[in-house]
Each structure stands twice: as C-alpha cells, then as structure tokens.
Amino acid sequence: MTIDPHILGLSGTVVHDEIVPARAPWLHHVAAGQTLRIVDLDGNQAVDFLLYAAADDAERYSAQDTVAAQQNLFLRAGTQLRSNEGRVMMTIAATSVAYHDTIGGACSCESNTLRYGHHTKSQHACVENFLEANLTEGRGKRDIVSNINFFMNVPVEEDGALGIVDGISAPGLTVDLRAEMDVIVVVSNCPQINNPCNGFNPTPVRMIITA
Amino acid sequence: MTGSLADPMAARDHARAMAGTVVEAMPLLPPVADDLPAGMSAEDLLWEETIAAGGYATRRLARGSRLRLVDLQGDACASVLIFNAEMPTERLNVADTVKIQWNAYLGAGKLLLSDMGRVLMSILEDEASTHDAFCGASNAATNYAKYGEGRNSGAFPNGRDRLLLGSAKHGLQRRDVHPCVNLFKGARIEADGTITPLMGPYAPGRAMILRAEIDVIVVLANCPHVLDPRDEWTVTPLRVSAWRGAVTPADDPVRTATPEGLRAFLNVEDYFRR
Numbered sequence: 058m059t060i061d062p063h064i065l066g067l068s069g070t071v072v073h074d075e076i077v078p079a080r081a082p083w084l085h086h087v088a089a090g091q092t093l094r095i096v097d098l099d100g101n102q103a104v105d106f107l108l109y110a111a112a113d114d115a116e117r118y119s120a121q122d123t124v125a126a127q128q129n130l131f132l133r134a135g136t137q138l139r140s141n142e143g144r145v146m147m148t149i150a151a152t153s154v155a156y157h158d159t160i161g162g163a164c165s166c167e168s169n170t171l172r173y174g175h176h177t178k179s180q181h182a183c184v185e186n187f188l189e190a191n192l193t194e195g196r197g198k199r200d201i202v203s204n205i206n207f208f209m210n211v212p213v214e215e216d217g218a219l220g221i222v223d224g225i226s227a228p229g230l231t232v233d234l235r236a237e238m239d240v241i242v243v244v245s246n247c248p249q250i251n252n253p254c255n256g257f258n259p260t261p262v263r264m265i266i267t268a
Numbered sequence: 269m270t271g272s273l274a275d276p277m278a279a280r281d282h283a284r285a286m287a288g289t290v291v292e293a294m295p296l297l298p299p300v301a302d303d304l305p306a307g308m309s310a311e312d313l314l315w316e317e318t319i320a321a322g323g324y325a326t327r328r329l330a331r332g333s334r335l336r337l338v339d340l341q342g343d344a345c346a347s348v349l350i351f352n353a354e355m356p357t358e359r360l361n362v363a364d365t366v367k368i369q370w371n372a373y374l375g376a377g378k379l380l381l382s383d384m385g386r387v388l389m390s391i392l393e394d395e396a397s398t399h400d401a402f403c404g405a406s407n408a409a410t411n412y413a414k415y416g417e418g419r420n421s422g423a424f425p426n427g428r429d430r431l432l433l434g435s436a437k438h439g440l441q442r443r444d445v446h447p448c449v450n451l452f453k454g455a456r457i458e459a460d461g462t463i464t465p466l467m468g469p470y471a472p473g474r475a476m477i478l479r480a481e482i483d484v485i486v487v488l489a490n491c492p493h494v495l496d497p498r499d500e501w502t503v504t505p506l507r508v509s510a511w512r513g514a515v516t517p518a519d520d521p522v523r524t525a526t527p528e529g530l531r532a533f534l535n536v537e538d539y540f541r542r
Binding site: 141165197 | 357361362363364366367368370371372373381383384385386402403404405407408409410428441442443444445446447448457459460461462463465494495528529531532535
C-alpha cells in the first residue's frame with residue numbers, strides 16, 4: 058500500500074477529502090476540534106479563504122482583527138484567525154509555507170478593471186466564487202469581507218510599495234487549520250491569470266478534514 | 269421641589285432653559301466655520317461638528333463635497349467607514365485600496381476605493397501622513413482586555429461598536445460593518461510584517477481634506493487605536509467640517525495621477541452616466 062504524502066502528520070480520522078478544481082469555489086462546514094488541511098497540489102496556487110461562525114454568520118473572519126491581535130501582517134504557524142467580534146475562529150496549527158497573506162484581498166471583476174484594464178472584466182474572479190458559494194446558504198454581497206490568501210506572498214517595502222509577487226509555495230506544501238468553533242469555510246481557488254500569485258496558471262488544491 | 273418636578277410645564281421650562289448651552293463636542297446648526305478655504309461661501313457649508321473623545325458621527329455627503337477632519341488636540345483617531353449612499357452594499361474595500369494603488373500608506377492624492385472598482389473618496393490634502401489601513405477598529409473584546417471594559421454604554425467605548433451605531437442610523441447591520449481605515453493614527457509595516465503603531469500624540473491642528481467622488485455615507489468613530497500602547501484609554505476630540513464642491517473635472521490631477529486611479533474615476537463616471 059502506497060503512503061499518501063498529503064496525509065502525513067495529520068492525526069485523527071479523515072472525514073472529508075476532496076480536490077477543488079482550478080478556478081472553482083468550495084464551501085464546507087467544519088466542526089470545532091476538526092482540522093482542515095489545504096494542499097497546494099501543483100504549487101503557486103492562491104487559495105482565497107473566508108470563515109463564518111456557523112451559529113451566527115454575521116460573525117466572520119476579520120483580517121484587521123487578526124493582524125492587530127498579533128501585531129503582524131503575515132499569517133504563520135500559531136496565528137489565531139480572529140472574527141469581527143475579536144474571537145478565535147481557527148488556529149493555523151501547522152504550515153510548511155513560511156507565511157500567508159491577508160492584506161491583498163480577493164480579485165473581483167471590478168477591481169481587475171482597475172488593476173489590469175477593462176479587457177479583464179469578463180474573466181472569472183474570486184469574488185464571483187465567494188458569491189456563488191455563499192448564495193447557496195443565503196449570504197450575499199454584504200458578507201464578503203477581506204479574506205486570507207493562503208500560499209500568497211504580499212511583501213510591504215520600506216516605502217510602502219506593496220504587490221502580490223511570485224508565490225513562496227511549492228507542489229505538495231500544506232497549511233493545517235484547527236477549528237476553535239463551528240465554522241463555515243468558503244474558498245475560492247483563485248482563477249487569477251494576470252498576476253504571479255498563481256504562476257499565471259490556476260491549479261487544483263486538495264481539502265482534507267480530520268476529526 | 270417635589271411639587272415643581274411633578275408639573276409638566278416646570279419640566280418643560282427646565283428642559284428649555286438648557287438651550288444655547290455650548291460644549292466642546294457638539295454639532296453646530298446651522299453650521300458655522302470661520303476658517304473656510306478662500307472663495308468658499310458660508311452658504312456652501314454643509315456640516316460642522318466636533319466629535320467627542322469616544323464619540324461617533326455619520327453623514328450623507330453628495331458627490332463633490334469636501335470633508336475636512338481636524339485633529340484638534342493631536343490625539344484623535346478617526347476610524348472611517350464609507351458606503352455608496354444609494355447602494356450601501358457597495359462600500360470601502362481596504363484590500364483593494366492598498367492593492368490597486370500598490371502602496372500600504374494613505375496620504376494626499378490617495379484614493380479610497382470601493383469593492384465595485386470605483387473611487388468613493390479621494391484625499392486632497394493631508395497634514396498628518398500617519399494613517400492605518402490594516403489594524404481596524406478596537407472592539408469590545410480588545411477594550412475589555414486592555415481597559416477592563418469596552419461596552420458602548422461604559423466609560424471606554426470601542427471603535428467597532430461606535431461604527432455599528434453610526435451604520436445602524438442608516439439601516440445597516442452587523443454584516444455591513446466591515447474593515448475600516450484609521451486616520452491620524454499610523455501603522456508602520458516592518459520587513460518581517462511587524463506592525464509598529466505610530467500613536468503620537470502629535471501637534472494640535474493637523475487637518476485632512478477628503479473629496480466625495482460619489483454620493484457617500486461616511487461613518488466616523490473617534491476611539492483609541494486598537495494598538496495604542498498606552499495603558500490609559502486616551503483620545504481627544506475630532507472636528508469635522510464639510511462644504512459643497514464641484515464634481516471632479518477631467519483634468520483633475522488626483523484623477524489622472526495613475527492609470528489604476530484613472531480607471532476608477534472612469535468607472536465612477538460610467539456609473540453616473542444616467
């Protein structure tokens with residue numbers, strides 16, 4: 058029997074295991090105590106990620122509360138993902154990537170017209186994925202807030218210069234997230250083809266949940 | 269005394285006797301300001317209010333309006349939310365604001381962008397330069413941890429709850445209160461991602477002027493910054509003035525400064541092509 062390298066180091070029983078295709082949305086409920094592993098299968102894929110409290114989805118991931126709580130922009134192993142109410146929703150239990158981004162936000166058809174030009178308006182974008190997934194549970198545009206970009210690198214230079222640059226991920230690298238409350242995870246497996254975050258080529262990711 | 273308090277007319281007289289009281293933090297109606305920019309008429313003044321330490325205020329401003337914020341005593345912290353007044357699901361997007369402009373820091377010439385690819389407000393003048401697009405507002409939990417209390421009704425109110433109240437005055441809800449920017453209090457980003465708070469206090473009187481590029485709802489909270497290292501809950505009043513102004517012309521230097529910003533203005537003009 059071949060050992061699945063993407064499961065290594067995970068404890069507990071696998072309760073969900075799914076490949077999210079390139080460019081696709083994904084929504085899943087994760088119970089308190091369960092761990093979600095995201096595997097960057099081919100490397101250089103940005104995984105745009107939102108969280109909602111299952112008990113009350115007006116409580117949701119807050120990038121600002123998260124960076125303020127740790128007084129640092131980068132998400133690393135040990136970072137607590139905070140809600141807009143200041144509570145811990147998930148913890149980054151482990152990651153084989155040095156750090157992840159939460160200031161770059163998600164691509165949208167509209168912001169792409171500013172960033173790249175109006176010719177990109179018709180391209181698929183992360184906000185489309187967030188909306189498509191959230192609408193299945195009655196959430197809409199008001200529920201889209203600044204998100205996490207797992208595997209994405211957004212350095213800030215001395216003069217404030219900031220931009221999404223080539224990823225620091227590689228095929229098979231992972232991030233493990235432990236749910237500290239019952240949460241709804243909404244992911245856009247970023248379809249972006251105009252910047253280096255995906256190596257200009259979106260690829261699939263794997264979602265493994267253990268209990 | 270008991271007799272007079274039982275008399276509604278005496279209660280009325282007591283209430284009416286308060287009229288004309290002037291305190292530091294209050295709105296002035298009609299607005300008066302003796303320091304309008306040259307060429308501005310008092311007729312064009314829209315709003316004059318001093319927001320208390322720990323207070324909040326909110327206003328709908330028409331496209332073209334100028335909004336001036338003054339850090340009167342050098343220790344104000346203006347947490348700001350902005351909505352499209354006719355469609356509040358469109359709102360300030362801080363991630364797009366820094367990403368589209370390829371820069372982490374706010375200042376003169378910078379745009380405050382919506383999540384619909386449009387510019388909500390632009391920063392025309394800025395004497396402060398210490399601002400923060402990353403840390404957001406304090407909340408009840410952070411204030412409780414720091415000051416022992418943070419409720420709206422208590423002595424140490426927090427920024428998020430103030431923004432919630434201001435937004436609610438326009439019919440908005442918890443799910444509408446999203447990431448904000450903090451003006452006058454800064455956040456310096458180090459190479460390893462560390463956030464260095466720039467809290468002052470600064471010289472009194474630092475001012476900023478913002479221009480509404482669409483019809484906006486502005487919500488302002490004036491509470492201590494969430495990373496303020498001081499043990500004491502410390503903040504000073506924030507003065508707000510607004511006056512009518514022209515819609516941004518085609519040759520406006522802020523409009524044409526960058527290709528990204530120009531496209532944000534083109535999207536605004538397309539929205540108003542009706």
